């Protein structure tokens with residue numbers, strides 16, 4: 424049997440390369456990464472997706488050489504579809520993927536630290552909890568608050584809703600009396616999370632918004648009063664700090680006061696806009712951008728995405744929660760084979776505060792950049808993004824486009840209204856041309872039947888150069904579209 428065991432060990436030893444081989448492996452991968460980064464400023468941010476039928480199939484068949492494998496990635500992954508690492512990514516909500524984050528992931532994978540339970544990985548758990556506490560302090564949450572480092576904002580929001588349901592002790596036969604207050608502008612993951620946590624039968628109340636797509640507090644009060652009169656149970660208010668469509672920030676303090684008055688759970692989705700609390704800029708009227716966050720400390724839970732506002736690669740969204748006892752009650756479980764892990768817990772463990780047990784040590788990708796550079800360079804870039812958005816807003820308006828509300832953060836909407844014809848179809852044509860060019864990627868939305876193009880500046884690699892190129896591409900596309908239509912119209 425010993426010989427058989429040794430033969431198997433030999434056969435699998437290729438998975439545990441020696442120092443020289445590791446060096447070679449790394450060189451190949453690093454060279455690929457370097458070329459990728461170096462070409463970002465000249466490459467397209469978007470290439471229309473090419474079919475992958477017959478490609479990348481049968482991952483079980485080894486190619487055996489880095490060159491072949493990296494070539495496959497280059498052709499089918501890197502230059503296909505959206506390049507989210509590009510500073511030309513100005514669609515949806517970008518972020519980028521700073522280099523030190525990649526190194527954090529590398530170390531997390533090499534050391535494979537266990538970030539689920541403090542007994543196994545006290546350092547990893549401590550690092551993650553301290554990152555969460557830093558974000559709690561940013562938002563003015565009291566000591567003792569915590570939360571979780573989840574994979575993204577969607578999961579972060581879900582953890583909050585499950586916690587809120589637990590905190591209120593809502594049983595399944597009471598679901599159909601619950602009322603949840605939000606606006607039509609909330610991110611769609613909010614609706615997913617409501618469904619996933621079983622609250623499909625609850626009433627989602629779309630509260631009226633003002634001309635800047637912010638929830639109207641008086642409409643909220645009106646709806647709550649109506650629901651109370653109807654014998655229903657107002658349960659939760661969901662505000663946004665930076666909606667995806669237009670970057671609108673709900674009146675955070677007013678919603679907090681209403682939540683307190685009626686004793687509702689107050690959740691804020693700040694997945695996109697949360698880190699703008701670091702801003703030291705003023706708005707157009709000379710009011711600090713920070714004031715948009717006044718009252719944020721009144722919320723019970725808040726989702727915030729470091730893979731957006733801290734420019735990390737995809738895979739890190741945080742939930743902050745004040746009522747940690749309810750978060751724990753909603754997520755912990757005990758198993759016989761885990762009995763030894765309960766010994767002397769200095770820190771609450773992520774495994775008791777989320778659905779995950781074995782989890783990626785995703786905190787390291789945030790901790791490493793922060794310990795290296797501090798928060799200041801992040802704050803500077805966030806301010807740059809706000810100014811780039813304002814710069815674009817003013818230029819695109821001067822170029823004859825119709826603009827939506829003045830940007831509160833770094834998202835704005837705009838469209839061109841032609842003298843005649845279908846304005847939506849016209850703007851779609853303009854957009855398609857910008858996308859065909861591909862150097863800069865933008866996305867669009869539809870608000871009450873009106874087609875808008877969006878600008879979302881949040882990549883750490885987006886600077887004046889990219890905004891100027893987009894302005895040029897848009898005015899070119901506008902000119903071409905007008906020419907085409909006038910030719911077509913005779």
Ligand SMILES: *Cc1c(COP(=O)(O)O)cnc(C)c1O
Pocket residue numbers: 516574575576577578610612663665666667692693694695728740
């Ligand atoms: C991006 C975003 C989400 C979803 O977060 P993911 O990290 O993509 O899961 C939720 N809400 C808002 C406002 C967002 O911008």
